[in-house]
Amino acid sequence: xxxxxxxxxxxxxxxxxxxxxxxxxxxxxxxxxxxxxxxxxxxxxxxxxxxxxxxxxxxxxxxxxxxxxxxxxxxxxxxxxxxxxxxxxxxxxxxxxxxxxxxxxxxxxxxxxxxxxxxxxxxxxxxxx
Amino acid sequence: xxxxxxxxxxxxxxxxxxxxxxxxxxxxxxxxxxxxxxxxxxxxxxxxxxxxxxxxxxxxxxxxxxxxxxxxxxxxxxxxxxxxxxxxxxxxxxxxxxxxxxxxxxxxxxxxxxxxxxxxxxxxxxxxx
Numbered sequence: 001x002x003x004x005x006x007x008x009x010x011x012x013x014x015x016x017x018x019x020x021x022x023x024x025x026x027x028x029x030x031x032x033x034x035x036x037x038x039x040x041x042x043x044x045x046x047x048x049x050x051x052x053x054x055x056x057x058x059x060x061x062x063x064x065x066x067x068x069x070x071x072x073x074x075x076x077x078x079x080x081x082x083x084x085x086x087x088x089x090x091x092x093x094x095x096x097x098x099x100x101x102x103x104x105x106x107x108x109x110x111x112x113x114x115x116x117x118x119x120x121x122x123x124x125x126x127x128x129x
Numbered sequence: 130x131x132x133x134x135x136x137x138x139x140x141x142x143x144x145x146x147x148x149x150x151x152x153x154x155x156x157x158x159x160x161x162x163x164x165x166x167x168x169x170x171x172x173x174x175x176x177x178x179x180x181x182x183x184x185x186x187x188x189x190x191x192x193x194x195x196x197x198x199x200x201x202x203x204x205x206x207x208x209x210x211x212x213x214x215x216x217x218x219x220x221x222x223x224x225x226x227x228x229x230x231x232x233x234x235x236x237x238x239x240x241x242x243x244x245x246x247x248x249x250x251x252x253x254x255x256x257x258x
Contacts, residue, residue, distance in 0.1 A: 019160060027155075030211075075232050102207075
């Protein structure tokens with residue numbers, strides 16, 4: 001695991017806004033918020049923890065679904081109140097069972113194309129060529 | 130310009146968190162916040178407006194630098210309190226004159242490679258081949 005000790009978020013401004021991005025296809029998956037303890041656990045454990053504003057408690061993303069977000073890299077922004085977390089998601093990120101909490105289904109990515117080609121090769125349809 | 134009238138952010142929870150992503154290389158450029166008026170102007174004008182929490186006022190991104198962010202597409206998240214804005218940035222997004230407010234300089238993108246190849250072709254260095 002990487003060393004994130006050089007990252008010093010500014011928690012005086014409130015919660016840290018965390019943007020989760022898929023580490024290979026670069027889709028933005030979700031936005032969440034971290035307090036100091038969520039950030040500390042994320043750095044220590046290598047999986048994403050949030051502070052849930054609605055639940056009012058710490059929350060490991062995927063704690064009930066099993067779809068944890070493995071941290072690949074993290075970047076703090078220029079005023080230290082936003083964090084970009086590049087992740088390897090263990091399953092769909094959104095509770096709706098979609099890859100992203102944003103409705104990116106109309107977006108095109110190379111990975112989508114690869115998945116489609118692989119899926120069609122494995123499950124050929126008559127008349128499709 | 131696209132029609133964003135189907136996007137209905139929930140401003141009852143406070144400001145809308147807006148993530149700006151480059152529309153082609155998919156780098157995350159910055160995080161900002163919108164109130165209803167900033168969101169309305171962004172939809173109407175096709176360039177990104179924020180509500181600055183530090184300045185306490187509406188703020189068109191690039192109003193002083195000229196580096197406005199042209200909106201290419203927008204996606205609301207599943208609980209309607211975060212917005213992904215895919216943009217064509219007119220110049221560096223960060224006030225430090227970097228592409229992103231996140232320190233992505235160690236990251237590798239195809240566009241970076243293209244830029245490097247083009248820059249070196251235009252400004253050849255002796256001994257470089």
